[in-house]
Amino acid sequence: MKFSPFKEKGTPIEKQIQSWSEVIPQPYDKENIDPYSKARIILMNGIEVEAAMFLHQFHRNCNDNDLRRQLAQSRFIEQLHQKKMNWQSPPDESILETTIGYEQLAVDLTAWLAQNEPDKNVKASLDFALLEDFDHLYRYANLLAMDEGIKAEKLVGKYTEIMPGRPTIAHHRHPKDNVKTHNDFKKAKIQTKLNTQIIVAGEQQTMNFYNNVGPIYKNSLGRDLYLEIAMVEEEHVTQYGSLLDPNASWLENMLLHEYTECYLYYSFYQTETDNKLKLLWEEQLNQELTHLQTAAKLLEKYEKKSYLEVVEEEFPSILELKPNVEYVREVLKNTVSFTNNEEGYVDVNELNKDSRFISHQKVINKEYVPSHKVIEEHIKLKDEDYRFEVEKHPIKELQNRKEDNTVIGILK
Template sequence: MTFNPLQERGIPLDKQLRNWRELNVTPIDPDHADPYTRCRIITMNGIETEAIFFSHQLARHCPDIELKQQLARVRYLEAQQQKAVNWLLPGLASVLETTIAYEQVAVDLTSWVARMEPDPYLRQAYEFGVLEDFDHLYRYANLYEMIEHRKAEKIVDNLTEVMPGRPTVRHHRDPRDNVREPYDKNNTVPMSKLHALTIMSAEQQTMNFYMNVGPMYMEPIARQLYQEIGLIEEEHVTHYESLVDPGESWWEMLLNHEYNECYLYHSFMETESDPKVKNIWELHLNMELEHLWLAAELFKKHDGRDPEQVCAPELPAPVTFEPNKRFIRDLIATQIDYTTLGTGYVQEAHERFERMQAALMNGDPPPSERVINDNREKSGHEYRLETEGPHPVGSLQLQR
């Protein structure tokens, strides 16, 4: 059955405010919850956080006090939604356990988007990025085994493999080479705009998370690994945000943000296995429908266009968390040696890439390599979780 959020009205704004008791949601059980329920929670936290950040930026560029007040009302409700969503995560989980879940989100969400993306250039951007997040998962899983003496398979539940991707040491590029060509807002299908906004928001959340939690560790290798991968996540945000057409007006961007929230809450409501969490997705969808209606009215007033001119007349197929093992292995077999040059991709290292590598490494192995060696020395092996036969690149994967 089709669903057009532009034709719906949600909960009136003055009925959306929740008290402390209502916001005090019950967190998921870390030992029995579906790992993809946790992934959906992390995804929606990133989406809500981006909605709040964007609203603040819009308010800072808006001279009209009444518009600022309307943005503030909606933004406060978005902030309540963000708290309810993020507080679904269990307090018992360590920072590293949450980190591994963040990387599982990056792997399986970006893989799904890449598989569904109709534009070849945008699809290549997602395929390129996912091989790097896949490798981050492997590095953090080894750190987890080394300092917490536990295995990542308990977190990812064999849904996502843990093994080397494009080696993290190869992710450090000249910042100029992280900027991609944007899509053309006038010639890009609405689904592609939603994909770009979703992955940008998810990666931005990961960047912010690593910025703040990295120095909380005492172990030097943990602090250093978060620092290294945190810098790469900054590259990823640059990579994905540059895909969005900067020619979109503020009101068009606001409309896309609100439509995307409706799309994702509807997707997760349709696919959620936990009834209590599903109820939250449904509640938030009904709130977001009203936020979308308000954004549509602002778009019509200030841009003078009909929202149907830029948004899909019905929601695309639901965003789905599912295993992407074969997809990832195919990318490893064909794109492992890619790097970027300008706004394109090359398979051979070039002068700017080599200069960046030399400046950062200074002859020393980076934390992402040392964590594997340290775990091998401490545990007698490096940690991997392979469920579909030998690694597609085998032992050559770690060769330089």
């Protein structure tokens, strides 16, 4: 069913401020929540953080106080929405248990976006980073098995495989090679605009989460792993962020941010299985509809542009979080040895020996690589790594459970 967010009646802005008792949620039950319900919460937390921080930056680059008051009003509600998302996590859920949710989201969200992406450049970017988030899930799952005795397959509901992707040791690239060709805002299809907005916010939230929780992890190996993977998330945020069109105006960007929020809340309202969360997605959607329609009026007032110059009247097909086992396996088979090389992606074995990638690897991986150490320690403890596979790994070199491969993605 087609849905036009500009024709729907949203909640009036003056009715969107709520009391603390209305804002503070009852946390979910970590033993019974569906993994994709948890993933939706994590994603919308990141989307709302991005919305609020974008509006802060707009505010700091705007000299019209009437407009800044409008931004402040919208931003305040976005912050309330973010609190409703972030405070869903229960106090008995460990940092690592939450982290497994972040990485499952990264895998299945990225896989869905890639399969529904019309732009070849953006799809290549999604497929590339997909294999890295997939490997991060494997590394954190092994740490979880050692530190808490929990099998991550339970947390992901066996929807998502847990096994090596492109080894994390191979993710560390020179920052100059993470910059890609940006979209053309005027020519890009609406699905591409949505996909890039969503993945930037999602990866940015993961980076920020690891930056915050990593230093307070309970042991040094875990702290080190969070630090290493947080730096890979910096690479991903740079890569995905470079896809956004820098020529779009502040108000065009504001409209697209609001459109993205409405699109996701609508998608999740349609697909949610938890009745309490379904009501929350509906409530947030109705409030965001008003923000979107306000943004459209501001764009027309200040830039004399119609919202149809930025977005479409109706949403494209809804976003669905679901298993992507076969798709991930196919991407693994075809691109596990790829690395970034300026605007493109190449098999690492095609690089010159004096390339930036190889020289960067020699410096950053010189003595100690936490992601590799985690698997080594698990193998020492259990005589093999921890995995959840539906069948043998599609890459022969990554089938050995008694030795961590630190060559694939670096050089033959």
